[in-house]
Amino acid sequence: MTGFGKALTVTETAIPGLLLADLPVHGDSRGWFKENWQREKMVAAGLPDFGPVQNNISFNDAIGTTRGIHAEPWDKWVSVATGRIFGAWVDLREGPSFGTVFTAEIDPSQAIFVPRGVGNAYQTLEPDTAYVYLVNDHWSADAEYSFLNLADETAAIQWPIPLSEVEISAKDHAHPRLADVTPIPAKKTLIIGAGGQLGRALREHFGEAAEYEYVGRDELDLSDASFPSARRWREYATIINAAAYTAVDKAETAEGRADAWAANVTGVAALAKIAVDNGITLVHVSSDYVFDGTKVGEYTETDSVRPLGVYGQTKAAGDALVSTVPRHYIIRTSWVIGEGNNFVRTMASLAERGIDPKVVDDQTGRLTFTSDIAAGVQHLLSTRPEYGVYNLSGSGSPMTWAELAKRVFTATGHDASRVNGVSTEEYFSSTHALVAPRPGNSVLNLDKIRAAGFTPSPVLDSLAAYLG
Known part of the structure; x- marks a missing residue:
């Protein structure tokens, strides 16, 4: 009845x-x-x-x-x-x-x-x-x-x-x-770009459990035409996109421009469609380069993007594509530091070798360590706050690149006065290669991710730990 x-x-x-x-x-x-x-x-x-x-x-x-x-x-x-x-x-x-x-x-x-x-x-x-x-x-x-x-x-x-x-x-x-009975395993999380500095940090943070699958560009290329059919996508609950074209200056060349748009836009478009079609949560890492750096004060998640160069334009376009996915987290970062060659290691090496560097002193921001990004990604996926854009960098007082270089010199037992601050224009005046414009202000407001329950690590504490 x-x-x-x-x-x-x-x-x-x-x-x-x-x-x-x-x-x-x-x-x-x-x-x-x-x-x-x-x-x-x-x-x-x-x-x-x-x-x-x-x-x-x-x-x-x-x-x-x-x-x-x-x-x-x-x-x-x-x-x-x-x-x-x-x-x-x-x-x-x-x-x-x-x-x-x-x-x-x-x-x-x-x-x-x-x-x-x-x-x-x-x-x-x-x-x-x-x-x-x-x-x-x-x-x-x-x-x-x-x-x-x-x-x-x-x-x-x-x-x-x-x-x-x-x-x-x-x-x-x-x-x-x-x-x-053979139990049905949980849906998997796919980390794309596992060979990069962020991908390596994600692997260290999430570990080698069967539910996590890590692929580098050689295994899964977002810009390849076969990418949409490369997996049975319904088996994945989450995709973390740690892959990107990040050669900021090379992106200003004809070849680099094509590569940047292929990886950061065309590939991301295919990824976004897969996420929409299969109900997948997509985590995508963005950049402060989507802004022109002219704002007075910290950039919030709702500020309009105004990229200056090709790299920033492709990242902004990728963000717009990811925002069409019903379940998405766009993590906007700045001045990323992880494994491999980076600003901190370069300054430590120069200090050790007795070289007195010229370092830009008219760009301001905060370092973002890849370990913090990995922890932030895990927090968002485990607590599931509102989908959307979240700024994530280290916390503390913003500094210029020159001020950060002085901190590295001091932390490694060297005289910080050996660092000479120069303007961006002066720094690049001797090069004949194409140089991408940089945002003068890269400081990201962290209130939203703090409200979601995640506490970004203080930059100076992370820097000290990184230098060992």
Whole structure:
């Protein structure tokens, strides 16, 4: 008997992410009507915006038809169009809830959201039962499935009609007991650009667990035409894009301009489309070079971008593309320091070799250590604040490059007065190569990421630790 007049409500179950919903059904002497999936209303009621791509119907003639227990690597929205079922769900995902069971009778006034990896089974309680399910991925022989025997003693499902009295397929009869089930692993996080200084910091921070996959440019090139088909993207929950063309001055040349746009824009466009099409959270690292540096005071996340050079223009264009992804974090950084050659190591080397450098003193900002970026990325992904742009640099008083060089000299036991401050114009006056314009002010306001619960490390503390 269909329940009429219910309000749209969503109830959590003992299985994390398995959500039981009451649906409004409107009926009269002619029959009834319901909205089986209405994205706006149902997301507002607490159901996930899971992006279904296929709708399937399983029609069952007789009472007692029993199917399952199947766990697929996609989400399902299960309902009944006619008839009534006894449904059973068993968590077959890796983790502490593995083996948890939930059962319920479902008629047309109810539906249930079944998250990826939760085993699904049902038994018909009325003849002519139409079992309907929407899924958010297309079937694939390459996908990872898991199964559980309907008669498993550990799950101990109390079937209304004994399994000995119903028709069950040979395949369902052959499924393993819980002790022999292969759990469905969590969706993976893909870190692109793993060979760069930020990629190496992310690898050190996240570690080598199976859920993290690291790829360098040789393995996965965003600008390659084959990139969109390079992975089964539904297996990924998150992509962290640590890859970028960062040769700021070379980007001003004809060859460099093409390479910068290919990596920072064309490749990012392909990445953004993949994230949109597959419901992936995209983390993208941006730069202070999207600003012209003329603002008095700190740059906030809402300030308009005004890039000066090609590199800044490509980063701003990439940011605009990433912002179209429903689940995105754009992390805007400045003056990045990590493994490999960088400003701090160069100054330490010059100090040690007795060279007195000329260093720019009309550009102001804060260093951002890659370890801080990695920690900030993890914080955003674990706490899930509002999606959008977040500034992230070291904290403390802003300094010029010359002031930072003096700090490096002092920290390594050398005389800071050996550092000679010069203007940007004077510094580059002797070079005949193309030089990209630099923002004079690169100071990023950190209030938003602090409000999200992350505390950026003080620049001077990070600098001292970095120099050892």
